[in-house]
Amino acid sequence: MTNKDLANAIFPNITKTIEDYEKEYPKRNLPDGAIVSRFAPSPTGFMHLGGLFQALIDYVIAKRSGGVFYLRNEDTDKAREIDGALELIMDTLNSYNLTPDEYEYNGKMIGNYGPYIQSERKEIYHAFIKHLIEIGRAYPCFCTKEELDLMRENQETMKIRTGYHGRFARCSRLSIEEAIEKIKNGEKYVIRFRSNGNFDNKFVFDDLRQGKLYLNENDIDEIIMKSENMLPTYHFAHVVDDHLMRTTHVVRGEEWLPSAPKHIEMFEAFGFEAPKYIHTPLIMKKEGDSLRKISKRKDPEASMSYYDKLGYPKIAVIESLMTIINSNYEEWHQENPDKKFTDFTFSADKMSTSGALYDLMKLEDISKNIISKMTKEQLCEESLAWANKHSESLKDLILKDKEYYKSIINIEREKENPRKDIAKYSDIESLIWYMYDDIFYNKEKDYEWKNVTDKKEIKNILDTYMEKYIDLTDKDNWFNNIKLMCDELGYASNMKEYKKNKEAFKGNVADVSTVLRVALTSKSNTPDLFEIMSLLGVDKIKQRFNKIEA
C-alpha cells in the first residue's frame, strides 16, 4: 500500500491534478510590478473598521501599480456565517469606492480566477490535499476533541509547547493500512499537514512592513481539512487560493504573523512561491489606561455602520484611515489637493509599527474640511442621499423646498474661507431647524439671551429696530443701520471706543446684535445674521420679534 492508495481512499472522485489547475489559472498577464491584492473577509455580518483599513491598502497598492484587486469570500466556517454578510461587504466596498475588479456576488462572477467563494472551491482544495497525501505531506488524523484537550493539558503541566507536533503527532505514525482501515470503519477524521520543520531553527521572514523577521520554523501538523464538511481551514485555503489566484501581495492583520511559518512551509511543500506579506497593525482602542484591539462587540465605532449612521462623507473616513496608514499622507494631500488618494505612493515600511488608536476627533476635522469645500449642490445631494436612509426628518426638510434648503446650507459657503461647522450629515438638522417656521414655532426652546436680559430693554431694541432700522438691501446698509440704532439707544457702535470707555455705554453693538439674533433664532450662536435675515425676509423677522413678550 502506498500514499496513493490512501489518497484514493479519501478522495476517490478527485481526478484533476494540481497541474491541471496550474494550467487553468495561469500566471496573470500584467505589466512588471503590477500588484495583485485581495480583500478576504469572512462573512460574519460585520464590516469592521480594520477590514476597511486593509481593503483600502489592498485597493491603493493594486490601483497604483496597475494591478488587480479582488474580493474573496472566506466562508469555510459555516457555523459563523450570517445571511446577507457578503452583501454588506460588497455594499460597503462600493459605497467607499473600493469596488473590487474581480468578485463573485449574486450568482455573478467577474474575473477568470474564480470561484471567489471558498465553499465553491471544495474540489480544488481536495485535489491539492490529495496531492499532499500522495507525496506524504498530509495524513488523516483520527484524534478526538477530548484526546486533543487531554494532550494539551499534559503539555501544559509538563511545560512543553502545546500543539500537534513531534512525538505528540500520534496519527502521523499510523500506517497507511491502519489509516485506510479506520476510514473504512467510518471513523471521523481531519486531514493534517505533515510538517518537516524544526522549531529550533530560525528562518528569515521578510515582511514588507516590519522588515526582516527571524521566526522559528513551523513544526505543527496543522489541520488543513475539517472533518464535518471537508472544507479547508484558513491556513490551507490561503495557500491554495492565493497561489491559484496569483496574488502577489497579501495584506492581513498582524494577528496572522504567528501562523506565517505554517503558510510558508505549505507553499514550500507545493513548490510554490509565497506571496509578499504586509502584516498591518491592529487598530486599537483605549480603555482606561490600557490598550486593546478595537472590538466590534464593545465599540460601536469599530463597525462601518457607525459612520454610515452618523453620516460622515465616505471620503473623510478614507482619508482619516489614510493618515493612519501612512502619516505623510496628509502632507502629500495638502501639496496635491487635486489628486486622488489612489495617486498616493503608499510605502509599507512607513506604516506605523505599533497598533494605532483611531482618532474620532481627527475624523471630525477632516470631515469638516471636506464638507466645507462642497458646493451647495453637492452638499444637498449628499445629505439627501444620507437622509433617505437615515433621517426621515431631514429628508422631509430638504424635499419640502430644495432651493430654500440649498440657500440655507449655502450661508458662508462657496467662498475662500468657507464655514466649517458641519462634520457629518447628522449635524445638519440641529444647525438649521430655526430657519423653518413650522419647526421654530413648535419646538420647545430656550432663548439664549446673553448680556442683555431685561425683557423691557429687549423689547425696546426689537421695536426700535422694526420701526426705523430694518434694512436688508445689502450687508453694509444692514450693519450701518444697526450701528445707528446703537447710537440712538446708548450702545457703543464702535467696539474700540467701547473698550476704551465701557462706562459711557449701556453695552455695545455685539450686545444689540445678539438680541436680534436670539430673538430671531433663539440661539446665541448662528452663522451670519444678515444672511439669515435675508433668507427669512422682513415679514417673518417681524413675526418672530413680535412673539417676544416684554
Added chain:
RNA sequence: GGCCCGUUGGUGAAGUGGCUUAACACAUAGCCCUCUCAAGGCUACAUUCAAGGGUCCGAAUCCCUUACGGGUCACCA
C-alpha cells in the same frame, strides 16, 4: 508560560549616527480678528525619545538588560 512584535507630548506621528535647541496634523489653552459662533492668524504645549547600562568625538537612532504594552498558541478566520 512559549514564540513574535512593539514602546518618541493627550492623539496620529516625522525621524534610520552629527542639519533635532525632536517636523507636521488633530486635540487643548491663551491672544488677535470679529455682530455671536464656526473658521482664520499668532502663540503655548516632549530640555527629551519606557528605564538603566554600554559602543562612539557624537545616539531617539547601534548593542545589552529590565519594565511595560500588544499579538498568538482552536476542526475561527
